[in-house]
Structures are given as C-alpha cells and as structure tokens.
Amino acid sequence: MKLAATAGMATAALGTNRLRTALTALGVIIGVGAVVTMMAIGAGAQARVAQQIQSLGSNLIMVLSGSITAGGVRLGAGSQPTITEDDAWAIQRDVPGVEAAAPVVRGGVQVVFGSSNWATALQGVTPEYFHARDWAVASGRLLTWDDVDATSKVVVLGQSVADNLFGGSDPLEQTVRIKQVPFTVVGVLARKGQSARGEDQDDTVVVPLSTAKKRVLGASQASARSVGSILIKVGEAGRMTEAEAQIRELLRQRHRLQPNEDDDFTLRNLSEILASQEAASRTLSLLLAAVAAVSLVVGGIGIMNIMLVSVTERTREIGLRRAVGARRRDILSQFLIEAVFVSLAGGLLGIGAGIAASYAIAYFFQWSVLISWSAILPAFLFAGAVGVFFGYYPARRASRLKPIEALRYE
Amino acid sequence: MRSVRPLRGGARLSLIDARGLHKDYPLGDHVVHALRGVSVTIDTGEMVAIMGPSGSGKSTFMTILGCLDTPTKGHYLLDGRDVSSLDDDELSGVRGRRIGFVFQQFNLLPRISAQANVEMPLLYCEVSARERGERARRKLEVVGLAGRAAHRPAQLSGGEQPRVAIARALVNEPILLLADEPTGNLDTRTSAEIMAVLQALHRTGLTIVLVTHEPDIAQYAQRILSFRDGLLVGDEPVRERREAAAA
Numbered sequence: 103m104k105l106a107a108t109a110g111m112a113t114a115a116l117g118t119n120r121l122r123t124a125l126t127a128l129g130v131i132i133g134v135g136a137v138v139t140m141m142a143i144g145a146g147a148q149a150r151v152a153q154q155i156q157s158l159g160s161n162l163i164m165v166l167s168g169s170i171t172a173g174g175v176r177l178g179a180g181s182q183p184t185i186t187e188d189d190a191w192a193i194q195r196d197v198p199g200v201e202a203a204a205p206v207v208r209g210g211v212q213v214v215f216g217s218s219n220w221a222t223a224l225q226g227v228t229p230e231y232f233h234a235r236d237w238a239v240a241s242g243r244l245l246t247w248d249d250v251d252a253t254s255k256v257v258v259l260g261q262s263v264a265d266n267l268f269g270g271s272d273p274l275e276q277t278v279r280i281k282q283v284p285f286t287v288v289g290v291l292a293r294k295g296q297s298a299r300g301e302d303q304d305d306t307v308v309v310p311l312s313t314a315k316k317r318v319l320g321a322s323q324a325s326a327r328s329v330g331s332i333l334i335k336v337g338e339a340g341r342m343t344e345a346e347a348q349i350r351e352l353l354r355q356r357h358r359l360q361p362n363e364d365d366d367f368t369l370r371n372l373s374e375i376l377a378s379q380e381a382a383s384r385t386l387s388l389l390l391a392a393v394a395a396v397s398l399v400v401g402g403i404g405i406m407n408i409m410l411v412s413v414t415e416r417t418r419e420i421g422l423r424r425a426v427g428a429r430r431r432d433i434l435s436q437f438l439i440e441a442v443f444v445s446l447a448g449g450l451l452g453i454g455a456g457i458a459a460s461y462a463i464a465y466f467f468q469w470s471v472l473i474s475w476s477a478i479l480p481a482f483l484f485a486g487a488v489g490v491f492f493g494y495y496p497a498r499r500a501s502r503l504k505p506i507e508a509l510r511y512e
Numbered sequence: 513m514r515s516v517r518p519l520r521g522g523a524r525l526s527l528i529d530a531r532g533l534h535k536d537y538p539l540g541d542h543v544v545h546a547l548r549g550v551s552v553t554i555d556t557g558e559m560v561a562i563m564g565p566s567g568s569g570k571s572t573f574m575t576i577l578g579c580l581d582t583p584t585k586g587h588y589l590l591d592g593r594d595v596s597s598l599d600d601d602e603l604s605g606v607r608g609r610r611i612g613f614v615f616q617q618f619n620l621l622p623r624i625s626a627q628a629n630v631e632m633p634l635l636y637c638e639v640s641a642r643e644r645g646e647r648a649r650r651k652l653e654v655v656g657l658a659g660r661a662a663h664r665p666a667q668l669s670g671g672e673q674p675r676v677a678i679a680r681a682l683v684n685e686p687i688l689l690l691a692d693e694p695t696g697n698l699d700t701r702t703s704a705e706i707m708a709v710l711q712a713l714h715r716t717g718l719t720i721v722l723v724t725h726e727p728d729i730a731q732y733a734q735r736i737l738s739f740r741d742g743l744l745v746g747d748e749p750v751r752e753r754r755e756a757a758a759a
Contacts, residue, residue, distance in 0.1 A: 106641075107635045107641070108635075111635070114623065114624060115623075117623075118623045418617075418619060419619075419621060421619075422615075422619045422621075423632070423636075424580075424604065424607075425578070425580060425607060425613050425615075426607065426608060426613065426632065426633035426636065426680070426684070427604055427605065427607050427608015427609065427633055427636040427637065427684070428604060428608070428635075428636045429600070429601045429604040429605075429636070430600060430601070430604075431601075432604075432636055504581075505580045505581075506575050506580040506581050509580075509615065509619070
C-alpha cells in the first residue's frame with residue numbers, strides 16, 4: 103500500500119479524536135521541549151566555561167610568592183616576596199615547553215583623568231604577559247621591551263577603565279595620573295569579559311614592570327627584583343604536568359630549599375581549574391538531558407497507552423480492512439504511522455516549546471543558553487524513535503487480530 | 513455491468529468447489545465441530561442463499577467461502593484454485609481482488625464520506641488515487657447513490673447505508689459477492705430494495721452467495737442451501753423465485 107494513502111488514513115484517524123490526539127502528543131511535546139531546553143542550558147554553561155578558558159588564555163601556570171608567618175598568623179600566598187624576575191627568566195630559559203614566563207606585580211590604584219577618577223588594579227608586566235594571556239589591543243599598541251627598559255610612563259587601559267574614565271572619547275595619547283604620576287595612554291586592550299570567578303578582567307591598567315615598581319607600587323623591601331607572581335604559558339596542553347614539575351624543581355633549586363623544607367612559593371595550574379569546571383558542566387548537562395529524556399519516554403508510554411485503546415476501539419475497523427484485502431503489514435504500518443505521526447508532530451511542537459522556554463529562561467534568569475541543531479535534531483529523531491518503539495506493540499497487536507473475530511467484535 | 517468476468521469457454525468449471533470441509537474450534541476444554549464435512553459446488557452466475565438456525569455452521573461456511581478463515585480439513589477451490597492452504601498474506605490478496613463482502617452491520621467507517629468508504633478496499637490494491645476515485649464513483653452510480661458520495665454514513669438513510677456497503681463490495685471487481693444477513697437490520701421495504709439491487713447485479717452475471725435466516729429473503733435467490741449441525745442438509749432450487757422491482 104502506498105505511503106501517501108497510509109499517511110492520509112493516519113491523519114484522518116488522528117483527526118477524529120482531536121482532544122485525545124493533542125493530549126497524547128502533549129506528553130511528547132513536554133518531553134522533547136524538556137530535552138531541547140535542558141540541552142540548551144547545558145550547552146550554554148559549557149560555552150560559558152569555554153569562553154572563560156578562552157579569555158584567560160590557555161595552558162597557564164601561575165607561580166605565587168610564598169606565605170609568611172607573622173606571630174603565628176600565616177598571611178597566605180604572595181604575602182612574602184620570594185620570587186623574582188630572574189626566576190621568570192630562568193623558567194623561560196630552562197624549562198622545555200614554556201612559551202612565555204611573565205613576571206607580574208599588582209596593586210590597587212586610583213586612576214585620575216581630568217575631573218574623573220576610578221579605582222582599579224594596576225599590573226606591572228613585561229611584553230610576555232600579553233602573549234601568555236593571548237591579549238591584544240583594541241586600539242593603540244601593547245607595551246614593549248623599550249617601555250620596560252626605559253621605565254616609560256605609558257599605560258595600556260582595560261576596556262572597563264577606558265569606558266569609565268573616558269566615556270565615549272578616544273583615550274589614546276591622553277594623560278592619566280596614577281599616584282600623582284602622569285602616564286600616557288598608548289593602548290586600550292580588547293575586551294575579555296568576566297573571569298571564571300566572576301571578576302571583570304577588563305577592569306585593570308597595565309604599565310611596564312619597571313615603572314610599576316619604581317614609580318607606583320614601590321620596590322619591595324626584600325629585593326628590588328622580586329615580583330608578586332609569574333604567569334607561565336606552556337606550548338602544549340599535554341606538557342602541563344611535566345612543566346609544572348620542572349618549574350617546581352627549578353624554583354626549589356634557585357631558592358636553595360632543603361629537601362625537608364616546604365616550597366616558599368605556590369604553583370597553580372589555572373587551566374586545570376577550568377578543565378574541572380568544564381567537566382562538571384558537561385556532566386551537569388548530560389544529567390539534565392537524561393532527566394529530560396526520561397520525560398520523553400514517559401510521553402512514549404502515553405502514546406502506547408492511547409494506541410492500545412485505539413486498537414481495541416477500532417477492532418471492527420481492523421476486521422473490515424482485513425476482510426477487504428489489507429494484509430497484516432498494512433494494518434501494522436497504519437497504526438505504526440499513526441503513532442509516529444503523533445510523536446513527530448509532538449516533536450516539532452516540542453522543539454518550538456523548547457526554544458521558547460530556553461529564551462524565556464535566558465531572559466528571566468539571565469542564564470546563558472545555547473540552542474544548536476546538534477541538540478534539536480537528536481531530540482526530534484529520538485521522538486520519532488519513541489513513536490516507533492511504543493507504537494510497535496499496539497500496531498502489532500492490531501495486525502495479529504484474526505479478521506473474522508475482529509469483524510464480530512462487539 | 514462490465515465488471516463481471518465472462519464464463520470460461522468450453523468446460524464448465526465451478527466457481528466454488530468445496531470438498532469435505534471441516535472446521536473445528538477449540539472452546540475451553542472441548543472442541544466445537546462447526547463444520548463436519550460439507551461438499552458443494554456453486555457455478556459462476558448463480559445466486560445462492562444459505563439458510564439454517566444459529567449454530568448450524570452456515571456462518572462458518574460463509575467465513576471459509578470468503579477466505580476469512582481456512583478449513584481444518586478438506587479443500588476449497590475458488591475459481592479452480594485451492595485456497596484452503598494459503599497463508600495469511602495470500603488469503604488477504606484473494607479477499608482483496610476476487611471477493612466482495614456485504615456485512616450485516618454494513619461496517620461503514622463513520623468518520624469518512626461514502627465515497628471514501630467505497631474507495632477503501634482499493635487502498636490495498638496499488639491503485640492510484642485518481643483511479644480509486646473514479647472507480648468508487650462508478651460503483652456509487654451502480655447502486656444509485658451518485659449524488660450522495662460526499663455524505664458521511666450517519667447522514668445517509670437506512671436504505672442508503674447498505675447500498676454504500678454494496679458499492680464498496682463491488683469496487684474491486686470481485687468474481688464473488690458474499691452477503692452476510694444483508695437485510696438483518698432492515699425493514700421490509702428497504703429489504704426489498706436491497707434485494708432488488710442484488711438481483712440486478714446478479715442479472716449482470718455476478719455470482720452472489722447470501723446468508724439469511726429469513727425464508728422470504730431466501731426466495732430472491734435461485735437456490736437454497738440448508739445447514740444443520742455442521743452439515744449441509746438441503747440443496748434445492750427455488751421454484752417460485754421472488755423478483756424485486758428494479759431499484
């Protein structure tokens with residue numbers, strides 16, 4: 103029998119009891135809608151983590167100065183200036199796989215331009231820093247070694263600082279004051295957005311390392327060469343663990359630590375933190391999708407239930423069709439197509455509902471959602487599969503009815 | 513009517529040739545012997561009535577004639593072909609191409625038009641949608657319902673519904689029309705109308721077998737087969753055949 107004719111019969115049969123058909127499809131609509139929505143939420147969370155990794159820069163290790171103990175109170179990582187610029191250069195030179203090792207000093211400052219001012223974090227860096235963080239300028243230029251060597255009073259602004267101090271006007275070549283020192287704005291950094299911890303990474307000003315130490319933050323008491331941290335970029339993700347171990351070994355040697363002494367610095371694998379977040383968000387989205395899939399299966403059971411009722415109700419129709427020449431497989435395909443019609447129609451509506459729900463969630467809860475074909479298509483196919491799976495048993499039952507008994511069914 | 517196949521030339525072959533038909537049904541612990549050896553032949557172009565009290569086996573016999581079931585024992589040759597051992601799909605094919613049924617309840621599908629009801633058997637015969645429509649229209653004309661094609665069964669009168677059922681039975685150009693108590697639910701006047709339609713079809717050469725428990729309906733046929741207790745107990749021609757006024 104022709105598919106078009108069967109499809110016509112299926113729609114006619116479904117149309118005869120519209121409320122029932124709609125309620126049956128509702129189970130699938132909710133199921134598919136839930137799958138699409140949950141996958142959009144999951145994908146949104148993953149995309150957010152991926153974007154954070156992107157903004158931080160990939161394959162990063164951070165070395166922080168060690169902690170000091172003052173009167174029994176340990177002051178935490180970075181409180182004692184134990185690492186130096188020279189440590190950074192040694193790491194860059196001696197540890198294989200390290201692309202860049204950037205010494206960094208940080209401090210809170212008030213930046214003044216004309217009559218406006220803004221509190222932000224100042225970072226004193228060398229050009230390696232921009233490489234390590236994959237950070238480019240939106241306008242102007244980055245800092246150079248000439249700036250560092252000459253202790254130039256030049257500054258590169260983060261986007262947030264530029265926005266707050268200059269509003270819409272061009273900050274390039276303007277002069278801002280940091281701790282009474284005039285700095286010339288030579289560049290504005292590209293926007294990075296929020297970090298994994300929710301900090302605004304664009305709320306910063308970047309000056310040459312030498313200038314930061316001599317003009318702004320003041321050289322450390324311990325050593326004029328000391329820095330707060332070293333940001334290290336490793337070339338390949340696969341060499342991170344190896345590089346981490348070698349950096350630790352190198353620093354212990356340079357700091358002349360005995361085997362029984364603790365490290366006087368802290369190593370942090372930043373990418374690892376994000377990778378674990380990524381894994382967590384992937385697990386979460388998988389879980390969400392699985393829960394949603396359960397509701398789709400429940401919808402499928404609804405289809406099966408109604409199809410069984412329908413087969414019983416239409417026993418005489420089945421008998422009649424068999425009597426006028428329908429083969430078993432004609433009856434089977436008729437009922438199967440009905441079930442698949444319901445599930446696919448429910449699937450289409452469910453996709454619409456899921457997209458609408460995703461946008462609603464994004465709008466009302468400010469969650470990031472990501473709707474993709476790679477979520478929608480499997481959900482739709484899964485709905486079809488549910489229709490086939492749960493429609494098969496009732497359809498088979500219909501096809502197995504004996505024609506003469508079906509005809510005489512009261 | 514062009515639809516009926518011509519008689520085969522030369523040797524006269526029976527359209528229906530039943531030889532020693534038995535049918536047993538399991539019922540609980542024991543077995544019901546619905547048919548206990550029935551042999552009969554019916555020739556092309558005959559109009560035969562089957563009579564008998566309930567439980568006599570007449571319905572079971574009809575079921576086997578219509579290829580809705582197969583005999584437990586014995587052979588049934590339809591148009592020279594032994595159909596008593598065909599499988600389910602083959603039986604479907606025989607029903608769909610060679611046999612037309614009119615059921616007591618008419619069994620019209622309530623949600624679709626008379627036209628669609630008549631077209632329905634052709635869905636299973638690889639016939640194009642256009643040809644289905646055309647053939648169904650022709651058969652509705654034959655039973656005098658050309659103007660009622662778009663109506664649903666519920667919108668048709670008690671006399672029109674059986675006509676739709678007859679048109680449906682004819683749409684696949686069967687060589688045998690089987691009617692199971694076609695007047696069972698009809699008043700006397702409508703019954704006469706329906707028998708007139710069947711007689712008109714018979715005059716065109718169609719072979720018709722009808723089951724009835726009403727003696728006066730059986731008088732419209734040429735020959736009466738009587739069943740009792742699973743056996744054929746009477747096979748007589750109708751001496752004073754009733755002729756219904758043409759519909």
